[in-house]
Amino acid sequence: MLHGFFVRRGANHEAEDLVQETYLRLLRAHQRQAGAIANPEAYLFTVALNLAREQAVRRRRSPLPIEELENLTALLATEESVEDVAERAQRRQHLQALLGSLPERTRAVLVMQYRDGLSYKQIAERLNISPHMVKKHVVRGLSVCRRALVDAAEGE
Amino acid sequence: MSEAKRKSACITQEAANWHALQRQEDWSRTQQARFMDWLVASPEHLREYLAISRIAGELGETMRGMAIDLDALIGGDLTRSAPDNVVALPFARSLARSKEPPRHRTRLLRIAAAAAILLSLSVGMYLSWPQSGHYVAEHGAPRTFELPDGTVVHLNAESALSMRFTLLGRRIELARGQASFIVAHDRRPLAVHAAGLQIRDIGTTFDVSLQREQARISVSEGRVRIVSDSGEGRRVADVRAGQSAQVDYLDHSISVSHDDVETMTAWWQGRIVFRDEPLRDVADRFNRMNAVRLYVQDAAAGALRLTGNLSAHDLDSLRAFLEAQPTLETFVTEHAIQVRTRTVQPASTRRQ
Structure with missing residues (x-):
């Protein structure tokens, strides 16, 4: 699915470069200070975002005036402007359909987790199940959505 | 299912699992270290993790735009434990967002084209903390x-x-x-x-x-x-x-x-305490709490500054308190207490 997305964008190589470069930086940081990175997820996202910004700036031959650079940063910070609106709408529709196909309980867990921001414990209490089960629903819901999107892209 | 496909489905599962573990409350340092090991084991892992994060973010966005009856999903027998006045409103946040002039935007979009791809992944980052x-x-x-x-x-x-x-x-x-x-x-x-x-x-x-x-x-x-x-x-x-x-x-x-x-x-305990506050603000505070409303009929009365400490539901005390103010008078109508500036006192009382 990502592949299809990249090809349509005509930016396959750049995107792959970014993933690779993010990976290398993470790997280097890991080897240099194993165990010192308290929050790998936050670290990963920071690295990825910085790289994306750097690349966006590099693609301009002439250095950007400061004012424009700030605009760019602001632009990069909002997901709306960097992503093709049609693509987004399509994915959203697909996700809506996928949500409908999930078991009710899994759907309820996803709603409480991702829409309402409740903790596993809060969700568990509300559904009268264990937090462990809540986590299982989350994993299942995410996996199903991800695989379906992959399949859809490959089928194109 | 092909071998490659099976493997990739397996990585999806792992990525989703790590993602879900991150949001568990008792997530330990050891687990963080294991997560890091998994992440750097292969670029495939990293790519998949970003993709899952993106989906997590998009799910939140998507569901916010849908009308979902959570109670119906959960089923009637469980709803009693839920607070009955939580209303989840779908809110559309997409429309009013960008005010950049279109031309400027287009140019910047071009600049950001390549970054967009990874970024749309890392957008997952902002959204994947889906709280x-x-x-x-x-x-x-x-x-x-x-x-x-x-x-x-x-x-x-x-x-x-x-x-x-x-x-x-x-x-x-x-x-x-x-x-x-x-x-x-x-x-x-x-x-x-x-x-x-x-x-x-x-x-x-x-x-x-x-x-x-x-x-x-x-x-x-x-x-x-x-x-x-x-x-x-x-x-x-x-x-x-x-x-x-x-x-x-x-x-x-x-x-x-x-x-x-x-x-x-004080209001956490259902008391309304005011120090030198205009009556119209005090009235608003009572009116949040009670079916019987307090109406302030004129601007002079509304601007009158008062100090007091009353129970939010004790309307009799409220009325007594207002009556005690020399410049105010009150009367009761259906489902309401009216308060206004006291009209000129009767001539008989004046003369005395």
Whole structure:
């Protein structure tokens, strides 16, 4: 699915470069200070975002005036402007359909987790199940959505 | 299923599992280290993790745009444990977002084209900390609840707020009414946005009340900084424990007064305590709580400044209190108490 997305964008190589470069930086940081990175997820996202910004700036031959650079940063910070609106709408529709196909309980867990921001414990209490089960629903819901999107892209 | 496909499905499963584990409360250092090991084991892992994060973010966005009846999903027998006045409103945040002129945008879009791809993944990052929600307290039903970071919120009746916690910050928006925040310590800063102001804080207890002409920010513990929410974020004031700042909606002019903490938190216990406040604001506070409404009939009465301490539901005491004011008179109509400036006293009493 990502592949299809990249090809349509005509930016396959750049995107792959970014993933690779993010990976290398993470790997280097890991080897240099194993165990010192308290929050790998936050670290990963920071690295990825910085790289994306750097690349966006590099693609301009002439250095950007400061004012424009700030605009760019602001632009990069909002997901709306960097992503093709049609693509987004399509994915959203697909996700809506996928949500409908999930078991009710899994759907309820996803709603409480991702829409309402409740903790596993809060969700568990509300559904009268264990937090462990809540986590299982989350994993299942995410996996199903991800695989379906992959399949859809490959089928194109 | 082909071998490659089976393998990739397996990585999806692992990535989703790590993603879900991150959001577990008792996530240990050892687990973080194991997660890091998994992440750097292969670029495939990293790519998949980003993809899952993106989906998590998009799910939140998608569901916010859908009308989902959570109670129906869960089933009737379980709903009794749920607070009955949580209303999840679908809110559309896409339309009013960008105000960049289109041409400028197009050019910047081109610049950002390649970055967009990875970025749309890392957007997952902002969204994948998918802690957002909307809370409403109905008329007569103030409520207290805890946000995912442990911050406790007292939300007064007829009030609404929404929150959005990301990797980098905790943002709360008070749409209307009044709320107190007992802020949990967290490395992410917390800011409450209300009426064009931003109240920034790290680890304190404070209250924000949107009154008719001004926002009132009271700090009962610690200290907050109030900045203007527009433009360069001009600093409006720093407010310390025991102080209340009243900020005018129009020009952000400010007056700071001293207030004792009990006054600030009295409404949590259903008391209405006011010190030198105009009657119209006092009336608003009663009207949030009661079916019988207090109507202020003229501007002079509305502007009258009063000091008192009353139970929010004790309307008889309220009426007695108002009657005791030399310039006010009250009368009762159906479902309402009317209050107005006392008309000229009868001639007979005058002469005496």
